[in-house]
Amino acid sequence: MKIAIAQLNPTIGDLEKNAQQILQAAQEAENQGVRLLLTPELSLCGYPPKDLLFNHSFIQKMNKKLEDLAARIPKNIAVLVGIATINPYASSSGEKPLFNSAACLENGEIKQIFSKRLLPTYDVFDEARYFEPGEESEFYKIQLSSEKDDYLSIGVTICEDLWNDELFWGKRQYLVNPMKDLTNLGVDFIVNLSASPYRVSKQKLREAMLSHSAKHYNIPIVYANQIGGNDDLIFDGNSVAFNREGTVICRAKSFETDLVILEFDPEKQDLLPTSIVSLPELEEAEIWSALVLGVKDYTNKCGFTKVILGLSGGIDSSLVAAIATEAVGKENVLGVLMPSPFSSEYSIIDAEKLVNNLGIKSEQLPIVEVMDSYEELLKPIFTGTSFGIAEENLQSRIRGTLLMAIANKFGYLLLSTGNKSEMAVGYCTLYGDMNGGLAVIADVPKTRVYSLCHWLNRNREIIPYNVLIKPPSAELKPDQLDQDSLPPYEILDDIIERFVNEHQSSTEIIQAGHDPIVVQQVVKLITRAEFKRKQAPPGLKITDRAFGTGWRMPIASRWLDQ
Ligand SMILES: Nc1ncnc2c1ncn2[C@@H]1O[C@H](COP(=O)(O)OP(=O)(O)OC[C@H]2O[C@@H]([n+]3cccc(C(=O)O)c3)[C@H](O)[C@@H]2O)[C@@H](O)[C@H]1O
Numbered sequence: 001m002k003i004a005i006a007q008l009n010p011t012i013g014d015l016e017k018n019a020q021q022i023l024q025a026a027q028e029a030e031n032q033g034v035r036l037l038l039t040p041e042l043s044l045c046g047y048p049p050k051d052l053l054f055n056h057s058f059i060q061k062m063n064k065k066l067e068d069l070a071a072r073i074p075k076n077i078a079v080l081v082g083i084a085t086i087n088p089y090a091s092s093s094g095e096k097p098l099f100n101s102a103a104c105l106e107n108g109e110i111k112q113i114f115s116k117r118l119l120p121t122y123d124v125f126d127e128a129r130y131f132e133p134g135e136e137s138e139f140y141k142i143q144l145s146s147e148k149d150d151y152l153s154i155g156v157t158i159c160e161d162l163w164n165d166e167l168f169w170g171k172r173q174y175l176v177n178p179m180k181d182l183t184n185l186g187v188d189f190i191v192n193l194s195a196s197p198y199r200v201s202k203q204k205l206r207e208a209m210l211s212h213s214a215k216h217y218n219i220p221i222v223y224a225n226q227i228g229g230n231d232d233l234i235f236d237g238n239s240v241a242f243n244r245e246g247t248v249i250c251r252a253k254s255f256e257t258d259l260v261i262l263e264f265d266p267e268k269q270d271l272l273p274t275s276i277v278s279l280p281e282l283e284e285a286e287i288w289s290a291l292v293l294g295v296k297d298y299t300n301k302c303g304f305t306k307v308i309l310g311l312s313g314g315i316d317s318s319l320v321a322a323i324a325t326e327a328v329g330k331e332n333v334l335g336v337l338m339p340s341p342f343s344s345e346y347s348i349i350d351a352e353k354l355v356n357n358l359g360i361k362s363e364q365l366p367i368v369e370v371m372d373s374y375e376e377l378l379k380p381i382f383t384g385t386s387f388g389i390a391e392e393n394l395q396s397r398i399r400g401t402l403l404m405a406i407a408n409k410f411g412y413l414l415l416s417t418g419n420k421s422e423m424a425v426g427y428c429t430l431y432g433d434m435n436g437g438l439a440v441i442a443d444v445p446k447t448r449v450y451s452l453c454h455w456l457n458r459n460r461e462i463i464p465y466n467v468l469i470k471p472p473s474a475e476l477k478p479d480q481l482d483q484d485s486l487p488p489y490e491i492l493d494d495i496i497e498r499f500v501n502e503h504q505s506s507t508e509i510i511q512a513g514h515d516p517i518v519v520q521q522v523v524k525l526i527t528r529a530e531f532k533r534k535q536a537p538p539g540l541k542i543t544d545r546a547f548g549t550g551w552r553m554p555i556a557s558r559w560l561d562q
């Protein structure tokens with residue numbers, strides 16, 4: 001029996017387009033003799049739909065769309081579609097209003113509904129806010145021929161349902177175990193409709209876990225993930241299938257839509273080997289593709305075609321410009337060079353070299369006169385004070401305002417260029433360089449910014465060589481260097497990784513060998529910068545803990561881990 005995985009890129013809330021994509025995949029799969037098609041979790045509305053799920057009309061229209069889709073599905077194929085269904089007992093029992101479901105469409109009908117039992121609520125996930133967990137694990141009986149008993153039983157699970165392999169994790173994650181329940185029911189294989197967001201090396205973890213489960217329960221698993229960028233989350237696809245021995249027998253592309261076909265042999269009771277797309281070898285290659293997809297989809301899905309950013313000749317804006325060029329095309333990227341009296345001559349030379357290397361458009365707007373007018377206007381109020389943060393930040397704010405003016409006038413999306421190290425310690429200016437609609441590298445630590453740029457230059461110079469070797473500087477006052485205010489980035493990034501991603505305390509970080517004074521300084525900066533991050537644009541998530549949906553800190557708090 002042929003099975004297909006439609007690795008789709010849904011747009012949240014675009015029910016018509018998402019349904020069309022499912023239908024197209026079903027037609028293509030049926031043409032190739034496929035009997036069962038899998039689509040990702042909530043494939044009809046896109047994942048995560050968040051509080052749209054509270055909107056009654058959204059739910060009604062989605063369920064109506066499912067009925068229409070069922071009527072249009074080709075004759076010889078069964079299709080599993082991800083959808084939010086209504087919990088009929090919600091109003092009388094206080095249960096949550098919806099189920100996170102998979103509907104099996106066949107012969108013009110919605111044949112059966114399966115509901116997700118394990119609802120993730122950690123990090124970026126908040127499914128218990130909307131969904132009631134499904135009570136039982138169930139299977140779909142698919143007819144193979146007109147013979148009476150010629151059918152297979154397919155265990156249907158949804159994403160987190162399979163993230164509960166207690167032997168793999170070394171502990172039980174949940175009391176309920178859909179995998180075990182379905183194996184006990186004697187199903188022939190298990191399918192999983194997933195929406196699993198990207199982070200560095202996540203596919204290795206998914207495959208190790210799923211392979212372990214397939215082998216341990218002696219059951220084939222077919223896993224369908226979505227791709228695409230939805231706000232801060234990037235979905236990498238990499239849909240994959242395992243035979244009973246836990247061997248990968250098929251893998252879809254990374255960061256691209258795909259339709260892969262595999263075969264279950266009822267005699268052997270196993271999936272047969274097929275083509276396996278290999279994974280990107282280097283983390284840098286993986287992160288690059290993720291960020292490009294994140295920018296591309298955020299831009300398109302928000303209705304923009306072109307992007308703008310300030311080019312300082314520094315490494316952050318250079319990397320963001322390179323990502324944007326790959327994402328939306330060089331003709332759709334405008335870099336604006338805005339030198340101030342504190343800009344080094346290399347600021348312009350390096351930015352112009354970058355513009356040339358990328359082939360993007362550029363404009364130059366020297367800001368000295370605007371700075372002078374601001375200073376003149378503020379003179380009566382600022383009199384008796386010396387040049388300081390306020391004047392430094394004015395430059396950043398003038399640039400931010402000019403960029404937004406051009407964005408308004410011509411319909412650009414402004415990309416902000418702050419990296420994770422800066423966002424962590426607040427080394428960025430509110431309403432200045434933090435202006436923007438999307439913070440492209442907000443989850444990329446500065447040390448990773450460097451490794452990405454070196455990787456990008458592996459075949460030819462894209463990021464100008466001088467950008468890679470000069471010391472980072474905000475150039476907001478004479479001879480300013482990042483390292484005058486911050487510890488070396490290798491040290492800063494390790495402390496951030498431990499404090500933010502691994503939840504380590506100051507004491508633990510010091511015990512790991514860091515200088516106590518530096519740790520206390522960094523932890524204080526991170527804690528104090530919360531008010532800034534709350535006002536930052538959404539940032540693309542590439543690590544296991546980004547300053548986004550999965551980071552929920554109070555602002556007006558007195559807690560400081562010292
Ligand atoms: N809890 C709170 N809730 C709400 N607002 C709060 C606040 N605490 C302070 N504030 C406000 O925020 C202001 C301070 O924030 P802000 O105005 O941003 O300014 P601030 O953080 O003082 O300065 C920006 C720093 O970033 C550096 N910088 C700037 C630009 C680019 C780069 C770079 O490398 O890319 C680095 C710059 O050298 C400087 O050290 C305060 O004056 C106050 O008005």
Ligand SMILES: Nc1ncnc2c1ncn2[C@@H]1O[C@H](COP(=O)(O)OP(=O)(O)OP(=O)(O)O)[C@@H](O)[C@H]1O
Pocket residue numbers: 309310311312313314315316317318336337338339340343347399417418419422433472473474475
């Ligand atoms: N002279 C400039 N011309 C245009 N844009 C600038 C200029 N200086 C700063 N910017 C914008 O403000 C952002 C913050 O820049 P800044 O140089 O202060 O810090 P940075 O974090 O070292 O960034 P970069 O590595 O891009 O220089 C830059 O990435 C750029 O988008």
Ligand SMILES: NC(=O)CC[C@H](N)C(=O)O
Pocket residue numbers: 041120125158159160161163194195196197
């Ligand atoms: N949508 C889900 O249930 C995703 C949860 C899962 N643990 C993951 O990352 O990928």
